[in-house]
Amino acid sequence: MIRKSLLIFCALVSFLFFGCQSERIKGFIVFGKWDGVYVAKKDDPFVLNFILLSDSPLTNVTSIDFPEIAHAIDDMQYDLIEGDKYKDFQLFNIAVNLHLKEVSSTTISKITLIFDQKYKETFPIGHIKLVVGEKGIFTPQNEYVTAYPNTQFFQAKLKNISEHTIQIKRVTVENSFLQIKDIKINDKSEKQSIGANETINIYFTLAEKSERKADFYIVTPKIEYELAGKTSSSYIDPVFYGVTTLTPEKLDDMLKKN
């Protein structure tokens, strides 16, 4: 009886000790929320940024993980980058380069931080859909904006690198919270005939669908086209929105959503 009580007592003490220590080590951490659709070409890494605010220096973070896709990760490197201070918090970016195994599409919504190689804590990061795509028929020319300050518009000069004349049918984005409007190709409507090696100017505006919104967006525009009576699609290179404008309002929003 005494032995049993002692065992229960020890178990209780251990639970309290380790539980409290884990909490003490972690402190307060909040991640910015993403609404992302990221299509990368086969063999290209997914180049991701996870921006967070923490009240501790995170010196005891020893590794990271994405529990939903752990089985699908072929190779991953990350850097924990310290940024400016904001109020009582420190800005960080966990910059991740990710290669997936033979998976065509998956979604991440959580990131796990491992502290001192022992304690784990999982945090929501919004949703990022990762898609391994084929090489498209449109390639950026000259300059390509990869980081826009906010979700106002998208514009790019693209070259049709196929050997065929195609008929553009539709331009879309697959983000949950974003919709596109006012699509223009060469300052005209989106339904255009584009010759082989022809360069086009594409422009559209972006708007949030509802009051629900993310802190940061990854947008991979998709062009649907017709070639010899067959409909196909091609993704344009992904672009980031919002990561270069970390205003006090945005950082306060991140803190409030926690």
Next chain:
Amino acid sequence: MKNLYIFFLFFILVFIFPISSLAQKPQGDDSDCIVCGEATYKVTKISGPSLVTEKFQTYLTSAWAYSDRYVWSETTTTTLQITGGATFDITEAIKNQLNLSWSKSKSYSVAIQIPADKNKYSKLGLFGDFNKYYVKVVKDKFGQETTSHHDAYEPTSTHYLKVVYKN
């Protein structure tokens, strides 16, 4: 006697002429001033502001490279740009008299990484939105006026990171 004349002429040519040439005032803005001093500038806005989007500011990486990503870790800053060969004094006069911002940095920063096409030569560039003004500057130096015209690009806090491809 003849030799003395030749020697005298030689002396004048070799020594006195170059010294008197050196003593001449340098050509330039102040060459004709009697009482030298500061010029005054009067700046008049002819048109503006009009928004100019995605104007090039600077390259953030130095060499062309085949890179699959770029990491930008410093605060990005765009600065006031004046065209038309504006001197420092003219730039200062435009900035002060039109009350324009000298530079705009983004609020808080942490390094971010952005993807690039590794199959193409590229660089990372900083671009920004600017308020454009067309201005007339009249420089007055003791009644002598010279007029010049300039485009002044005032920075805003809207910045873009672009991967610039060498085609």
